[in-house]
Amino acid sequence: xxxxxxxxxxxxxxxxxxxxxxxxxxxxxxxxxxxxxxxxxxxxxxxxxxxxxxxxxxxxxxxxxxxxxxxxxxxxxxxxxxxxxxxxxxxxxxxxxxxxxxxxxxxxxxxxxxxxxxxxxxxxxxxxxxxxxxxxxxxxxxxxxxxxxxxxxxxxxxxxxxxxxxxxxxxxxxxxxxxxxxxxxxxxxxxxxxxxxxxxxxxxxxxxxxxxxxxxxxxxxxxxxxxxxxxxxxxxxxxxxxxxxxxxxxxxxxxxxxxxxxxxxxxxxxxxxxxxxxxxxxxxxxxxxxxxxxxxxxxxxxxxxxxxxxxxxxxxxxxxxxxxxxxxxxxxxxxxxxxxxxxxxxxxxxxxxxxxxxxxxxxxxxxxxxxxxxxxxxxxxxx
Ligand SMILES: Cc1cc2nc3c(=O)[nH]c(=O)nc-3n(C[C@H](O)[C@H](O)[C@H](O)COP(=O)(O)OP(=O)(O)OC[C@H]3O[C@@H](n4cnc5c(N)ncnc54)[C@H](O)[C@@H]3O)c2cc1C
Numbered sequence: 516x517x518x519x520x521x522x523x524x525x526x527x528x529x530x531x532x533x534x535x536x537x538x539x540x541x542x543x544x545x546x547x548x549x550x551x552x553x554x555x556x557x558x559x560x561x562x563x564x565x566x567x568x569x570x571x572x573x574x575x576x577x578x579x580x581x582x583x584x585x586x587x588x589x590x591x592x593x594x595x596x597x598x599x600x601x602x603x604x605x606x607x608x609x610x611x612x613x614x615x616x617x618x619x620x621x622x623x624x625x626x627x628x629x630x631x632x633x634x635x636x637x638x639x640x641x642x643x644x645x646x647x648x649x650x651x652x653x654x655x656x657x658x659x660x661x662x663x664x665x666x667x668x669x670x671x672x673x674x675x676x677x678x679x680x681x682x683x684x685x686x687x688x689x690x691x692x693x694x695x696x697x698x699x700x701x702x703x704x705x706x707x708x709x710x711x712x713x714x715x716x717x718x719x720x721x722x723x724x725x726x727x728x729x730x731x732x733x734x735x736x737x738x739x740x741x742x743x744x745x746x747x748x749x750x751x752x753x754x755x756x757x758x759x760x761x762x763x764x765x766x767x768x769x770x771x772x773x774x775x776x777x778x779x780x781x782x783x784x785x786x787x788x789x790x791x792x793x794x795x796x797x798x799x800x801x802x803x804x805x806x807x808x809x810x811x812x813x814x815x816x817x818x819x820x821x822x823x824x825x826x827x828x829x830x831x832x833x834x835x836x837x838x839x840x841x842x843x844x845x846x847x848x849x850x851x852x853x854x855x856x857x858x859x860x861x862x863x864x865x866x867x868x869x870x871x872x873x874x875x876x877x878x879x880x881x882x883x884x885x886x887x888x889x890x891x892x893x894x895x896x897x898x
Contacts, residue, residue: 536720544678621651661773
C-alpha cells in the first residue's frame with residue numbers, strides 16, 4: 516500500500532521532545548499558537564531530561580562561572596513553585612572542598628557564595644564525613660527534583676494540550692525556507708506516511724542533535740562537544756537524606772535522585788566515558804547499530820553497546836570522603852549523551868543559550884544548560 520501524504524500549516528514546529536521542547540510547545544500553545552512537536556523516539560523525555568543528577572541548581576556548582584551561577588539562582592524560585600510536588604526539599608545538602616588538587620579552596624568558595632548571596636555555613640564536625648580528606652564542609656541549601664515524575668507530568672500535559680499536536684517516532688526528512696515560512700517533510704517511522712508542514716517558525720530543542728537539525732535547515736552549527744555519560748544509582752541507609760558534592764575539579768557528587776529513595780552518584784573523572792569533539796556526537800559504538808548515527812542518535816540507556824559501567828570506580832572515589840560507617844549499595848546505571856558548549860570547557864559553565872539562527876523565517880536553537888532554565892524561551896521568542 517502506498518504511504519499517504521498529509522499537509523498542514525502551523526505557527527511553530529518544535530523539534531525535540533525533551534523537557535525544553537515540551538515546555539516550549541506548551542508555552543506557545545498557551546499564547547494561542549498552533550504547534551507541532553516532533554520527536555524521533557516513540558516516547559517523549561527519555562534522554563538528558565531524565566538521565567541527569569537532578570540537582571535543582573542554586574549556583575553552588577559554578578564557582579568558575581558567575582553567569583551560570585546567577586542564571587541557576589534566578590530561575591530556581593519559579594521552577595520550584597511550578598514543580599513543587601516533584602521536588603525533594605527535606606534533605607541536608609553539603610558542599611565540601613577536597614584537600615588535594617581542588618581548583619577552589621574553602622575561603623574562595625565561601626566568598627563566592629557570599630557574592631552570589633546563597634547560604635553557606637561551615638560545618639567543622641560531621642560523623643559521616645572524612646575530614647582527613649576534606650579541607651572544609653559547608654551546609655548549603657539545594658534541592659533535588661524528580662526527573663521521572665516531571666517527565667510523566669509533562670508527557671501527560673503536552674499530550675492533552677489544546678493547540679499542540681505531538682508527533683512521536685517521526686523523522687524530519689527535508690526542510691527549507693519558502694518565502695516567509697519553512698516547509699518541512701516529516702515521515703512517520705511507524706507507517707512511513709509523509710507529512711508536509713508549513714511552519715512560520717522553528718524551535719530546535721534537540722540538545723545533542725542541535726547541529727544535525729541546524730544543518731537540515733541549512734543553518735550554522737554551534738560549537739559543541741559531546742560525552743557518553745553514566746549516572747550510577749546507589750542506596751545508603753546513612754545518606755538517605757544527605758547529599759555531598761566535592762568541589763572543584765575531577766571529583767564527584769552523591770545526592771538523592773528526586774523522591775525515588777535512590778542516590779545518584781557521579782564523578783567528573785568516571786561519569787563521562789567517551790568524548791566527541793565533532794559537531795555532531797560521533798562515537799565508535801554507533802558502527803554496531805543501523806539505527807544510531809551522529810545525526811540521529813538512539814537512546815544510550817537501552818543500548819547493548821553502551822560502555823561498561825564505571826560504578827566501582829565512582830564508589831571507590833566517593834568512599835574516600837566518607838567515614839567507614841557509611842554503606843553504599845550499587846543498584847543500577849543510566850546512560851545518555853551529555854553535550855556542552857565548547858566555550859565553557861574552561862570555566863565549566865552551563866548557561867542555556869538560545870540563538871536566533873534565521874530571522875526570516877525565524878529559527879531558534881535552544882541549547883540547554885540547566886533544567887530550571889526552561890523558561891528562558893519566553894524571554895526571546897516573538898510570536
Ligand atoms: C549526566 C548529566 C547530568 C546533568 N545534571 C543536571 C543537573 O543535576 N541539573 C540540571 O538542571 N541539569 C543537569 N543536566 C543538564 C540537563 O539534563 C539538560 O540541560 C537538559 O535535560 C536538556 O534537555 P533537552 O530537552 O534540551 O534535551 P533532551 O532531554 O536530550 O531532549 C532532546 C530530545 O530531542 C530528541 N531529538 C533528537 N534528535 C531529533 C530529531 N532529529 N528529530 C526529533 N527529535 C529529536 C531526542 O530524542 C530527545 O527526546 C545534566 C545532563 C547530563 C547529561
